Each structure stands twice: as C-alpha cells, then as structure tokens.
Amino acid sequence: MTVWDVLLWGVLPYVMIAVLVLGTVWRYRYDKFGWTTRSSQLYESRLLRIGSPVFHFGLLVVVIGHVIGLVIPQSWTDAVGLSETAYHVQAVVLGGIAGVCTLTGITILIYRRRTTGPVFSATTRNDKAMYVVLVAALVAGLATTLLGAIGGVEHNYRESVSPWFRSLFVLQPDIASMARASVEFKIHTLIGMVLFTIWPFTRLVHAFTAPLHYLFRPYIVYRSRDAGPASRPARRGWESIERR
Amino acid sequence: MRVMAQLGMVMNLDKCIGCHTCSVTCKQAWTNRSGIEYAWFNNVETRPGQGYPRRFADQERWRGGWVRNRRGRLQLKAGGRFRKLLTIFANPVLPNIRDYYEPWTYDYETLTEAPLGDDFPVAQPRSLLSGEPMSVEWGANWDDDLGGAPEHGPRDPIVEKIRAESEEKVRFEYERAFMFYLPRICEHCLNPACVASCPSGAMYKRTEDGIVLVDQDRCRGWRMCVTGCPYKKVYFNHRTGKAEKCTFCYPRVEVGLPTVCSETCVGRLRYLGLVLYDADRVTAAASAPDERDLYEAQLDLLLDPADPEVIAAARREGIAEDWLEHARRSPVYQLAKVFRVALPLHPEFRTMPMVWYVPPLSPVVDRLVETGHDGESAASLFGAIEALRIPVEYLAELFTAGDPAPVTAVLRKLAAMRSFMRDVTLGREPDEAIPASVGMDTERIVAMYRLLALAKYDERYVVPTAYEGEAQQLEEIGCSLDVDGGPGMGGPFGEASGRPVPVSVETFHALRTRQTSDAVADIGDRVNLLNWDGKGRPPGLFPPRRTEERR
Structure with missing residues (x-):
C-alpha cells in the first residue's frame, strides 16, 4: 500500500462523496431555476428520438449492473449456486450489450x-x-468489460473493487483490496469518481429529479397562492420592513 | 358540491378587426426574451386557416387533450403515466420549432457598415437559433387575412373535415365569404391536460382563481405539457429549458387590473369575470359519452352565483364575500350561462376551457348585404343563418364539437338583437315578436345589447383583487421571467442558472395608487410597462420633449 493508494482509494472517495452531496444540496438551494434537462428537442427531433432512448435505457441497465456487481457480495451469489464463471458470462454479455447501446447512443447524440x-x-x-468525462467513463467501463472477456485473463472485480466499495460506507476503507485491482479497473473507477464530483455542477443533475412520483400523484395539481413561492422566506435585500 | 372560483374571459368575435394589438402588447409584456421569442401567449388567427402552430387542432397528429376510453374513463390522448415515463427521453409528438416558425432577426449592421457602392445594402434575415442566414418561410401569422389561402387554407383541419363530409366540392372562394379572426390565449381549463401531463408536478391550477401556471423552479423541462395541451398554448423556452405559458397576467389581475390583452384591445371585445363551478363534477362532465354533449355539460358546471345554496357552499370553501359579489356581476357568467351566447373553443378536447367566444354574425350580415338584401332585418338574417351551411358548420366544428344547433341558436339571438335594436335606435315601434322568436323578452335583449355593445371598462372587467392581507406576499411571487443578460441568464452553470428575478418590482400599494389615481404615481424613473395604465408621461418612458431641452 503506497501513499498514492491511500490518497486515491482512501481519501479521494470521501472527497468525492462530500462534493457530490454538499454540491447537490447547494445547487438545489441556489439554482432551482437552472435545474433542468435543457432539452434541445425543439430544434431537432429525428436523431434525438433514436439516440436519446438508446443512451438512457442502456445507461439504466448499466447502472443496475453496477449496483448488482458492487453491492451483492460474491458469497451470496455463490450461496444460490451461481458459479463465478456463469456470473461473469452473464455480466459480460448483459453489460456488454448495455454498454455498447449506451456508447452508440451517446455517439449519435454528440454527432x-x-x-x-x-x-x-x-x-x-x-x-x-x-461530455469528455462522461464518454471517458463509458469507454473505460466498456473496455474493462470487453478486454477482460477477449483477453481471457478475467480480473474478478468482486474480490477487489466490490469489497472496497462496500467498505467505504462503513467508514473502514479496504484500501488493500482496491490496490489489488487491475489497472483498467483503477482507471475506470477514477474517471467515475471525477464524474460524480462534477455531477452537481453540470446538467446531469436532472437525473436526481427523475419524476417517479408522477405515477402516484393525482392528475390535476391544485396549489394555493400561499403554498407557492410567495410563502418562501424573502431573499436577502427583499425582506419587508414590517416583517421581523 | 365543492365550489371553486375561476377567472374566465369572453371574446366577442364580431368586434375583432384582426389588428394584433393584443398579441403585440402581450409579447412586449411577457415573451420578448430570447428563448421564447417564437412564442405568442396571445395570438390572433385568421379563420379559415391553419392556426399557430400549424394545424394545432389536429389531435390525430399532436395527440393533445383527453379521450374517453372504452371503460368510459378519461385518459390523456398522448398516453397514461407509464407511457409518459417510458417516452420521457424523447417526446414522440413534440412540435418542432418549424411547426411554430424559426425565429429570426435582420442583419441590420450591414445597412450602416456596408462600403459605398452602386447597390443598396440589404439587411438579410438571420436565424435567432443558429445565427446563420435563412429564408423566412413561415411565421406565427403567415396566413393572415387569408394570405396564401389557396395554398394554405385547404390544410385547415376543419376545412379538411367539412370537405370530406360534404358531397359537393367546396371551393375556397366560398370559404372566403366568412373570414373571421380568432384571438387565442391559454384557456385556463377546468380539467387541464397540460397539468395532468407534467411529470414533475410543476404545473398547477391556482385554487383561488383557477389560473394555470408553471412553477419555474420545479419545471425540469420534460416537455410533456407541450404535447398535453391541445391548444398548444404551453411553450418550451429553448434557452432556459423550462415551459412557459400565458399567466392570465396574474400580477395585474391580483390587484384588479385587466390582463394586458384585454386592456389594450382596440375593439373592446374582451370581457373578464369570475365564474363559480362545482369542482367535484368536472371529471364526470368531461367524460360525457357524446362529444356534442360536452358544451352543455360544461355549462352545467357553472353555478348560479345568486343561488343562496351556492353562496352558502362557497362560503364554506372560504371564498370571500367580495369575490362572491364580483361573481354576481360577472360578464362571463352572463354571456356564457344567462344569455348563452358565448361558446367554448373545441370542447371536444375535454379540457373544459374557460375562455369563451361569442361567434361572429358578421359573415352572415356581410353575405346578405353583398347580395343586395337587408342585413338588419330579422327575417332575412334568420333565413341566411339557415341557408349559409358552411359558415355555421365551420363555427360548430370550432365551438360545439360539430353540433350546429347551439351555434345557430347563438347567431339567431345576435340577429334578433341586431334587428330589434335597429327599430329602437331609429325610433320605430319595437317588434316584440323578434325577441320572442329566440326565446327572450325585451328586457333581456336590451340587457344583452348593453353588455355586448355599450359595456364600460368596469362592466367588461369585473376582476376581484387578492386580499389586502395577502398583498405583501404577492410582491414576491418568483416568476423567473428574467431578461437576457439578467442574473438568471449568466449564472455559473451556463445560461438559465442562478436565482430568478422577482416579477413585481413595485409594491402592492404603489400599484393600487396608480390604479386608482388620475395622476401618475411617483415611483421614480422606472416604468413597469406591465402596470402602466397609459395615463400621463412617466419619466424615463419617453425621450424629453424638445421644449424641455431648450429650457
């Protein structure tokens, strides 16, 4: 374990989480008006209608894959009788398809x-x-998946990256595990951390307000004038004299 | 019975001369910012014509509004909640900017910078989206006054429908005989499909006055409202990434002033007023099996503000006494429900729109006069209404889901009023039989005449104010309609980030003073055009007079 290992896998993740959480809270408080998808569909619809769903749905599968791979310990899948080889085959196939979709989608979108x-x-x-950081993260991620599959020497990230990832949340970072991971996984993880660090300060914030509550609310929304922005505390320099 | 108050509008189409003053003043007040330059919260369409955006009323194409499904329940035409979320990454039926029109400016600099030469320099049109030179091929009002009608007119969805149904081939010359203007704003519907379509829940209907608004801080730019609104009156600001729409000029109506479009209407054809309605029955009314029953169902929702039961129920809901008083004087209730001469626009969209229209009699009168008949005699007017099938069918498609009976009834009332009042004006013996033939009496027809022809400012605009106690809060309703270069446009995360600028700059009391005083209220050198009542010469609005300069 070198100093670099400690900095990269022991310190940086917490810096990233702090920036992500505080940055998001700060942005939400400071910049609700800028919190939007900033859609450009009004200008161009034909390519967007192919590229955007391919990218977003691919990305959703990729996210689910990451959650499964990082959160579920290997011992659990072993216990239900899923062998390491079988697990990796399905992860590479599903992850590969989703990754290629995501990358194709973002290529169309950037074009x-x-x-x-x-x-x-x-x-x-x-x-x-x-876009640079996002594409770099996607390319590096897909490369780790596919290179591992083609090269034949499969690095089992569930013995290195995943334990480290879980250890972060109990505040006992397992730096040694992560230090054992192969170079491509380290690069992908680093780029990923950069991505989450800049996340609150980019248009990516729209993902945090995915409107799932739409499924559960009544169609017509009534709101009183009182419940609206008028009841929010006055901004600095706009307070009423009569109010305290 | 759950009584709610709703601000509504009536437009008397006979008086509209198509001058677009309402559109221009509305644009100056609300949409003169970049990003929303293509949007007209108020626009005036020539009918027959395609409208703005092109063919907006063709819901087989744009899938706006509600439909009644097989189980008899209301459902958004563009699909339910799951479908909305599944298509959230790319809205399948969002109009392209070219369906509105590509906004442009002119390269004015060339006019002054061009080197001396034999040719006059020309200011070329340039796209406001890309900055590239473009050719102007469509606008918000391209077919104004039936311009290009042989080419564009037949693509009017209603003309298409009538032609498909009529056995004879209708020539466009014939339709030319009944050209009229249709000013359109947001309908502030009782059953708004845009609100129902918004995944974020950012759009809402105000409980106090029924105005439908977009919370700019909650809108995330999913664009579903644009599809949901069958009138295409929600616009996507392509620079801020937020939806914007007609606000019924809420900062004005809250202090009792009429909307900008009403205030500046040259023909004085707009009426503002409250209606009380039963909110519990809205969904049932909008689910009427037959489209042609929707107009009656909608009228049925409006409650009689003089009925003691209604008044008691309204008080239970916390509606204030002065609001009830205003509801009793409401010209909207009078024209829509009492006289039954105002009709809703496209009730078949099942949104229960609250902007009503008195259909125009003038095409019928014009036709009579052109052919050498007496355009003011009741008999010939009644005959002409029966004979002019195409105009009546067209108006019916517009206002009553294709049912000609209510349109004919309204036109007959207008004709009766016209003919009866001619006798009164000329000092002849008034013919009692004329009002009787349309089911009215002398007193009522004169009252209707007063309201339609003579009504003064305070009879046309019966707008209750928000309460004094709430006045202080009203100052700070954030509306985020910031200007180019303002704090909202240049935040740290690119355009549209940062805090919004509050819409009300002056205080409530300053507004009241200038609303009620004859002199110009002193608010310094700043003039808020939104609140300017046209009185006097506020400092800073006009350049100094020459005499002042000499002094």
Whole structure:
C-alpha cells in the first residue's frame, strides 16, 4: 500500500462523496431555476428520438449492473449456486450489450450536437467538459468489460473493487483490496469518481429529479397562492420592513 | 358540491378587426426574451386557416387533450403515466420549432457598415437559433387575412373535415365569404391536460382563481405539457429549458387590473369575470359519452352565483364575500350561462376551457348585404343563418364539437338583437315578436345589447383583487421571467442558472395608487410597462420633449 493508494482509494472517495452531496444540496438551494434537462428537442427531433432512448435505457441497465456487481457480495451469489464463471458470462454479455447501446447512443447524440447548428450553439463549455468525462467513463467501463472477456485473463472485480466499495460506507476503507485491482479497473473507477464530483455542477443533475412520483400523484395539481413561492422566506435585500 | 372560483374571459368575435394589438402588447409584456421569442401567449388567427402552430387542432397528429376510453374513463390522448415515463427521453409528438416558425432577426449592421457602392445594402434575415442566414418561410401569422389561402387554407383541419363530409366540392372562394379572426390565449381549463401531463408536478391550477401556471423552479423541462395541451398554448423556452405559458397576467389581475390583452384591445371585445363551478363534477362532465354533449355539460358546471345554496357552499370553501359579489356581476357568467351566447373553443378536447367566444354574425350580415338584401332585418338574417351551411358548420366544428344547433341558436339571438335594436335606435315601434322568436323578452335583449355593445371598462372587467392581507406576499411571487443578460441568464452553470428575478418590482400599494389615481404615481424613473395604465408621461418612458431641452 503506497501513499498514492491511500490518497486515491482512501481519501479521494470521501472527497468525492462530500462534493457530490454538499454540491447537490447547494445547487438545489441556489439554482432551482437552472435545474433542468435543457432539452434541445425543439430544434431537432429525428436523431434525438433514436439516440436519446438508446443512451438512457442502456445507461439504466448499466447502472443496475453496477449496483448488482458492487453491492451483492460474491458469497451470496455463490450461496444460490451461481458459479463465478456463469456470473461473469452473464455480466459480460448483459453489460456488454448495455454498454455498447449506451456508447452508440451517446455517439449519435454528440454527432447530433455537433452537426445541428442550433443545438451546437446551445452547448456550453460546461456541457463539453461534462461530455469528455462522461464518454471517458463509458469507454473505460466498456473496455474493462470487453478486454477482460477477449483477453481471457478475467480480473474478478468482486474480490477487489466490490469489497472496497462496500467498505467505504462503513467508514473502514479496504484500501488493500482496491490496490489489488487491475489497472483498467483503477482507471475506470477514477474517471467515475471525477464524474460524480462534477455531477452537481453540470446538467446531469436532472437525473436526481427523475419524476417517479408522477405515477402516484393525482392528475390535476391544485396549489394555493400561499403554498407557492410567495410563502418562501424573502431573499436577502427583499425582506419587508414590517416583517421581523 | 365543492365550489371553486375561476377567472374566465369572453371574446366577442364580431368586434375583432384582426389588428394584433393584443398579441403585440402581450409579447412586449411577457415573451420578448430570447428563448421564447417564437412564442405568442396571445395570438390572433385568421379563420379559415391553419392556426399557430400549424394545424394545432389536429389531435390525430399532436395527440393533445383527453379521450374517453372504452371503460368510459378519461385518459390523456398522448398516453397514461407509464407511457409518459417510458417516452420521457424523447417526446414522440413534440412540435418542432418549424411547426411554430424559426425565429429570426435582420442583419441590420450591414445597412450602416456596408462600403459605398452602386447597390443598396440589404439587411438579410438571420436565424435567432443558429445565427446563420435563412429564408423566412413561415411565421406565427403567415396566413393572415387569408394570405396564401389557396395554398394554405385547404390544410385547415376543419376545412379538411367539412370537405370530406360534404358531397359537393367546396371551393375556397366560398370559404372566403366568412373570414373571421380568432384571438387565442391559454384557456385556463377546468380539467387541464397540460397539468395532468407534467411529470414533475410543476404545473398547477391556482385554487383561488383557477389560473394555470408553471412553477419555474420545479419545471425540469420534460416537455410533456407541450404535447398535453391541445391548444398548444404551453411553450418550451429553448434557452432556459423550462415551459412557459400565458399567466392570465396574474400580477395585474391580483390587484384588479385587466390582463394586458384585454386592456389594450382596440375593439373592446374582451370581457373578464369570475365564474363559480362545482369542482367535484368536472371529471364526470368531461367524460360525457357524446362529444356534442360536452358544451352543455360544461355549462352545467357553472353555478348560479345568486343561488343562496351556492353562496352558502362557497362560503364554506372560504371564498370571500367580495369575490362572491364580483361573481354576481360577472360578464362571463352572463354571456356564457344567462344569455348563452358565448361558446367554448373545441370542447371536444375535454379540457373544459374557460375562455369563451361569442361567434361572429358578421359573415352572415356581410353575405346578405353583398347580395343586395337587408342585413338588419330579422327575417332575412334568420333565413341566411339557415341557408349559409358552411359558415355555421365551420363555427360548430370550432365551438360545439360539430353540433350546429347551439351555434345557430347563438347567431339567431345576435340577429334578433341586431334587428330589434335597429327599430329602437331609429325610433320605430319595437317588434316584440323578434325577441320572442329566440326565446327572450325585451328586457333581456336590451340587457344583452348593453353588455355586448355599450359595456364600460368596469362592466367588461369585473376582476376581484387578492386580499389586502395577502398583498405583501404577492410582491414576491418568483416568476423567473428574467431578461437576457439578467442574473438568471449568466449564472455559473451556463445560461438559465442562478436565482430568478422577482416579477413585481413595485409594491402592492404603489400599484393600487396608480390604479386608482388620475395622476401618475411617483415611483421614480422606472416604468413597469406591465402596470402602466397609459395615463400621463412617466419619466424615463419617453425621450424629453424638445421644449424641455431648450429650457
């Protein structure tokens, strides 16, 4: 265990979590008006209607795959009789398909963003930086999955990355486990941490307000004037004199 | 019975001259910002015509509003909750900017910067989206006054439908005979499909006055409301990534002022007023099996504000006395329910729209006069209403889901009023038989005439104010309609981030003073056009007079 290992796998994750949580809270308080998908569908619909669902649904599968791979210990899958080889075959096949979909989707979306004039002019520098990190994370992730499968020497991340990931949440980071992981997994993890660090400051925040509550609320929303923004505390410099 | 109050509007189409003053003043007040430059919260369409955005009323294409499903229940035409969430990554039926029109400006700089030459420099149109030169091929009002009607007119969904149904081939020359204007704003529906479509729950109907608004802080730009609204009156601001819509000028109506479009209407054709309705019965009314019953079902929801039972129920719901008083004087209730001359726009969308229209009699009158008949005699007017099948069918498709009977009844009432009042004005013996032939008496027809022809400012706009006690809070309703370069546009995360600018700059009491005083209230050098009542010359609004300069 070198100093670098401690910094990268013992310190950086907590910095990332702190920035992610505090940054999100801060952004939500400070910038509700900027909290949006900033959709460009009004300008161009044809490519978006292919690229966007392919990307987003692929990404949802990728996220589920990550949760399963990182959260469920190997001993549990062993206990239900799923062999390591069988687990990896399904993970590589499903993960590979989802990863390729996601990457294809984002390729279409970036191509659209670059070639459609109005969409490109609506792209900020912030967006561009975010795209670089996002694509890097996707490419590195897909590479670890596919290279492992092609190279034949399968690195079992459920013995290195996953224990480290779970150990983070009990505040006992298992740095040694992560230090044992292969280089490609380390790179992917690092890029992933960078992505989550910048997350609250990019348009990616829209994922945190996925409108699942839509399924459970009545169709017509009534709101009183009182319940609206008017009842929020006055902003600095706008307080009423009569109020305390 | 759950009584709720709703602010509504009536437009008398006979008086609309298509001058677009309402659209222009509305645009100046609400949508002159970049990102929403293509949007017209108020627009005036020439009918027959495609409307704005193109063919918006064709719900087989745009899938707005509600439908009644096989089990007799209401369902969003674009699909239910699960379908909405499954298609959230790319809305399958979002109009493209070209269905509205691509906004543009002109390259004015060329006019002053061009080098001296033989040719006049030309200011070319440039797209406001990409900045590239473009050719202007469509606009919010491209077919104004039937311009290009031979090409564009036949694509009006109602014209298409009538042509498909009529056995004879209707020539467009014939439709030209009944051109009229249709000003449109958000309908502030009792059963709003846009609110139901919003996944975030950012759109809401205000309990106090029924105004439908978008909470700019909660909107996440999923764009489902644009699809949900069958009138296409929710617009997506492509720079802020938020939905925006007609606000019924709530900062104005809260202090008792009429909306900007009403205030500036040259023809004085708009009426504002409260109606009381039974909120418990809205869904049932909107689920009527036959589309043609929807108009009656909607009228049935409106409660009589003079009925003691209704008043008691309204008090239980906490509706204030002065609001009930205003409801009793409401011109909207009078025209829609008492006189039954105002009709809802496209009731078949099942949203229970609350902007009502008095259909135009003028096409019938014009036709009579053109052919050398007496355009003010009851007999010939009644005859013409029966004979002019196409205009009546067209109006019926617009206002009563295709049922010609209510439209004919309204036109006959207007014709009776016209003919009866001619005798009164000319000092002849009034003919009692004329009002009787449309089921009215002399007194009622004169009252209707007063309301439609003579009503003064305070009779046309019967708008209750929000309470004094709430006035202080009203100052700070955040509305986020910030201007280019304002704090909202240049936040740290690109455009549209950062805190919104409050819409009300002046205090409630300053507004009241200027509303009620004859002189100009002193609020310094700043003029809020939204609240300017046209009186006097507020400092800073006009350049100084020459005489002042000389001094």
